[in-house]
Amino acid sequence: xxxxxxxxxxxxxxxxxxxxxxxxxxxxxxxxxxxxxxxxxxxxxxxxxxxxxxxxxxxxxxxxxxxxxxxxxxxxxxxxxxxxxxxxxxxxxxxxxxxxxxxxxxxxxxxxxxxxxxxxxxxxxxxxxxxxxxxxxxxxxxxxxxxxxxxxxxxxxxxxxxxxxxxxxxxxxxxxxxxxxxxxxxxxxxxxxxxxxxxxxxxxxxxxxxxxxxxxxxxxxxxxxxxxxxxxxxxxxxxxxxxxxxxxxxxxxxxxxxxxxxxxxxxxxxxxxxxxxxxxxxxxxxxxxxxxxxxxxxxxxxxxxxxxxxxxxxxxxxxxxxxxxxxxxxxxxxxxxxxxxxxxxxxxxxxxxxxxxxxxxxxxxxxxxxxxxxxxxxxxxxxxxxxxxxxxxxxxxxxxxxxxxxxxxxxxxxxxxxxxxxxxxxxxxxxxxxxxxxxxxxxxxxxxxxxxxxxxxxxxxxxxxxxxxxxxxxxxxxxxxxxxxxxxxxxxxxxxxxxxxxxxxxxxxxxxxxxxxxxxxxxxxxxxxxxxxxxxxxxxxxxxxxxxxxxxxxxxxxxxxxxxxxxxxxxxxxxxxx
RNA sequence: GCGCCUGUAGUGAAGGGGUUAUCACCUGAGGUUUCCAACCUCAUGUCCCGGGUUCAAAUCCCGGCGGGCGCACCA
Numbered sequence: 001x002x003x004x005x006x007x008x009x010x011x012x013x014x015x016x017x018x019x020x021x022x023x024x025x026x027x028x029x030x031x032x033x034x035x036x037x038x039x040x041x042x043x044x045x046x047x048x049x050x051x052x053x054x055x056x057x058x059x060x061x062x063x064x065x066x067x068x069x070x071x072x073x074x075x076x077x078x079x080x081x082x083x084x085x086x087x088x089x090x091x092x093x094x095x096x097x098x099x100x101x102x103x104x105x106x107x108x109x110x111x112x113x114x115x116x117x118x119x120x121x122x123x124x125x126x127x128x129x130x131x132x133x134x135x136x137x138x139x140x141x142x143x144x145x146x147x148x149x150x151x152x153x154x155x156x157x158x159x160x161x162x163x164x165x166x167x168x169x170x171x172x173x174x175x176x177x178x179x180x181x182x183x184x185x186x187x188x189x190x191x192x193x194x195x196x197x198x199x200x201x202x203x204x205x206x207x208x209x210x211x212x213x214x215x216x217x218x219x220x221x222x223x224x225x226x227x228x229x230x231x232x233x234x235x236x237x238x239x240x241x242x243x244x245x246x247x248x249x250x251x252x253x254x255x256x257x258x259x260x261x262x263x264x265x266x267x268x269x270x271x272x273x274x275x276x277x278x279x280x281x282x283x284x285x286x287x288x289x290x291x292x293x294x295x296x297x298x299x300x301x302x303x304x305x306x307x308x309x310x311x312x313x314x315x316x317x318x319x320x321x322x323x324x325x326x327x328x329x330x331x332x333x334x335x336x337x338x339x340x341x342x343x344x345x346x347x348x349x350x351x352x353x354x355x356x357x358x359x360x361x362x363x364x365x366x367x368x369x370x371x372x373x374x375x376x377x378x379x380x381x382x383x384x385x386x387x388x389x390x391x392x393x394x395x396x397x398x399x400x401x402x403x404x405x406x407x408x409x410x411x412x413x414x415x416x417x418x419x420x421x422x423x424x425x426x427x428x429x430x431x432x433x434x435x436x437x438x439x440x441x442x443x444x445x446x447x448x449x450x451x452x453x454x455x456x457x458x459x460x461x462x463x464x465x466x467x468x469x470x471x472x473x474x475x476x477x478x479x480x481x482x483x484x485x486x487x488x489x490x491x492x493x494x495x496x497x498x499x500x501x502x503x504x505x506x507x508x509x510x511x512x513x514x515x516x517x518x519x520x521x522x523x524x525x526x527x528x529x530x531x532x533x534x535x536x537x538x539x540x541x542x543x544x545x546x547x548x549x550x551x552x553x554x555x556x557x558x559x560x561x562x563x564x565x566x567x568x569x570x571x572x573x574x575x576x577x578x
Numbered sequence: 579g580c581g582c583c584u585g586u587a588g589u590g591a592a593g594g595g596g597u598u599a600u601c602a603c604c605u606g607a608g609g610u611u612u613c614c615a616a617c618c619u620c621a622u623g624u625c626c627c628g629g630g631u632u633c634a635a636a637u638c639c640c641g642g643c644g645g646g647c648g649c650a651c652c653a
Contacts (some may be wrong), residue, residue: 010646015590022589022604034626034643086653094579094651145579151651172653207579207651215652315653331653442630442653465615486613516606520614536613547614555614 013323016457017136017212019468023529025453038209038217039445045529048478048510049570050220053291053449054199057222062289062381067195067224068187072176074201074256075156078166083346084175084339086153086168088127089514095129106147109134154203161316174440177225178339184227190353192436193234195226199445209446211324213450220445227436228276229356230336236279238264246299247271258299264367274314280332280441284318291448294455294475297321320447322454329447338437344435357431367397376420376444385445387413391420452476470530471553474572481533482512482526486519496537499547499562506570527552533574551578 013558020026024043028035042050081087095106110128128134129144138199153171157164170176177196178185188194199222211216228234236323241263248258249271259272263282272278281300288298303315318330339350345455370390380387386407394405401417476482483501485496493515503511511533514522519536526534534550539561541547547565550557568574 014646017590024588028644031626033645035645039645187622193641211644211645249624332651462614467615484613487611518611518614518616521616523613539612550613557613 007300013212015459015468016323016454018280019457019528020046020453025529026449036148036217038206039213040213043116043284045326045478046186046449049452049472049476049530050449052476052478053223053445053452054220056291057287057443057445058199058532060283060290061195061197061224066188067197067226070180070184070196070198071200072173072179072198073201074170075158075167076170076175077158078168079172080175080179080347081153081168081340082344085342086171097125097146106144107552111143139424141441152204152206154205158253171204172197172227172308172442173221173223174339175199175441177223178352181227181340182349185351185354189357191234193226193228195224197222197325199223203373207321213446214324214327216446219289222281222443222445226276226280226336226439226441227354228439229354229434230437231356231434233274233276234279238267238279239283240264241282241285243285243295245295248301250301250302250304272316272358274334274439277316277332277334277438278313280439281316281318284332284441284443287322288318288448290473291476292452292456292471293320295446297451297455299326317547320451322451326449327447327451328444329451330441330443332439332441335440336437340435342574351442352435353433354436355431356434358429361431363426364429365424367424368392368420368424369394369397369420370414370423372419372421379419383407383409384415387415391415397422405561456547467524467527467528469552472530474531477530477532479510479512479531479537481574482514482531484513484519484522484526484536485515486536486538488515490539492537492539494543496545499535502566503569506566509569523550523555549574551575 004089011194017026021028021043025046027041027043027046029039029041030036058069059484062069068095069528095109108130109454110125110132113128113134122412125147127142129147133142134144135142140407154169156167156169158167168438176198184194184196197428199220201218202221202236203218206215209217229360244260244262246258246260247266253357259266261269263272263285266272267275267278274280285298289295289450293574297320298323299319301317301319303317312420315331315333317328318332319326320328343349344352356465369391371378371388373388376387377384386409387405390405390407401420402414404412405415406412415539453470456473458469458471460467460469483496483503485492487493496513496515500511500513512526514525516522523534530552532552534552536550536557546559548557548559549565556578560577565574569575
């Protein structure tokens with residue numbers, strides 16, 4: 001990742017983090033036992049925000065019907081991750097230069113001294129480093145720390161004792177979608193394109209988790225695998241996408257400059273090469289708008305060849321600017337057929353393909369030597385199968401019979417004219433099997449939530465005092481509204497409780513109630529956790545069934561009837577009051 | 579993993595080898611109050627963990643754990 005130095009306001013991060021902790025949004029996990037780096041809790045307020053972000057994400061992708069949700073285990077048997085490449089990629093031995101602390105893959109240092117260094121264990125490879133006086137490429141020193149495997153996956157065992165199988169906590173949810181490909185293919189009536197999404201936990205045993213919620217050891221992922229026929233890519237229409245976005249394309253000419261273009265133009269000008277990738281970039285943009293990310297703090301950056309993941313053919317990151325600088329929050333990769341092909345190879349399954357029908361069936365006719373098995377069989381006995389195979393594979397037919405046929409076991413046999421019949425066979429070929437390509441948008445939910453909070457957090461002043469508010473989008477706010485009795489007495493408290501339970505009985509609507517301390521303080525508390533609307537019950541309410549509705553973002557208040565308000569809440573349209 | 583800095587109520591801070599660790603805000607109970615963190619009374623709650631030095635450790639030392647930054651690593 002290119003280094004980006006942004007002036008970050010560390011004090012603001014501290015104040016924001018303190019608020020998140022104080023208000024039960026995001027907290028360090030296991031804190032009474034000292035905490036564990038890279039693990040966090042979402043508290044009573046944060047868990048709701050997280051759930052709403054994920055729900056928005058699921059609805060965003062499933063709305064067209066071509067994408068379905070699945071859910072698979074986090075514990076994954078080793079062969080799956082061998083096929084996916086994770087075991088190989090993650091099990092490298094690392095060593096460090098004692099002098100300058102540069103870290104290297106030990107097998108790469110030992111490359112010239114052993115034919116197959118990645119097969120060695122750490123003692124063997126340490127010996128090679130010492131006995132060959134291998135120098136540190138950085139400082140030239142020849143002293144190395146003992147090498148150790150840098151396995152970024154959490155290992156575990158399925159079952160006990162001898163019967164147990166090696167397994168890992170999944171490092172990504174994507175493999176679950178590939179495992180279910182056969183089921184998805186049937187579900188979608190064997191027609192591409194289609195996709196599957198999954199949200200859930202992923203695990204990476206990071207060497208040094210940093211930056212709060214940015215690099216976690218257990219984190220929330222949301223991934224989409226969209227399967228396409230590369231020869232008939234889906235028709236996507238993004239002509240409506242006129243918003244200008246910031247793009248940093250991979251330069252052929254070594255320029256890494258931000259280009260402001262609409263997705264539509266970026267595709268038409270060839271800046272985004274794959275239309276389908278472009279479509280998902282624009283849909284990603286839409287999602288980030290929905291959950292309240294600041295559009296001026298988003299950019300899409302194409303990976304350079306060297307940083308491309310081991311599977312990806314083309315890759316764009318969506319980066320979001322926050323207090324930690326530009327952070328990769330979404331990766332959109334064209335993984336091509338890599339995963340399905342690899343699983344097909346390792347699992348011996350033949351159901352990881354799709355059928356492509358030709359527009360016009362192909363008629364293939366060729367001249368063959370059709371075997372007469374009643375003669376061939378008795379003559380060649382055990383070898384007959386090999387002979388048949390060799391006959392079928394024959395590229396050029398002999399002009400005359402008998403002839404010498406080379407069989408797969410290296411021997412030659414004589415084929416006489418009574419054993420075969422020369423004839424022309426024609427075959428009607430309606431289509432072909434192929435391995436679909438897959439486009440993968442992968443979202444880091446925790447990173448997105450951090451930026452939602454970061455962008456929504458506003459520090460202002462009110463009558464000389466500091467005043468914080470969280471201007472969350474209604475779609476991710478921890479509650480839709482809060483009901484506040486001006487006072488507990490004279491029946492206002494009862495009226496508030498009644499209204500609150502009426503609102504909460506509406507499907508999908510969450511209302512809170514708060515009656516402790518002064519009204520100003522309660523507004524402040526609600527503002528700080530981002531509740532967009534406050535409904536206040538006062539003396540007038542008791543007389544004429546009206547309440548005041550207060551808008552978080554400008555503290556404006558409007559008086560309206562309870563019945564009118566209930567209708568607006570139900571239709572999600574409170575803002576039309578203002 | 580290395581280096582530098584760091585850890586005191588829920589939050590933010592002060593202090594510091596010796597009686598009962600200080601302050602503000604927050605939180606809770608009661609009072610007061612006719613819409614934006616008001617006020618009064620009372621209450622709850624803290625020295626990250628382990629070891630060492632010492633008559634005595636929250637304070638000094640060592641280690642661990644956590645946090646921040648830099649280097650390295652990072653799908």
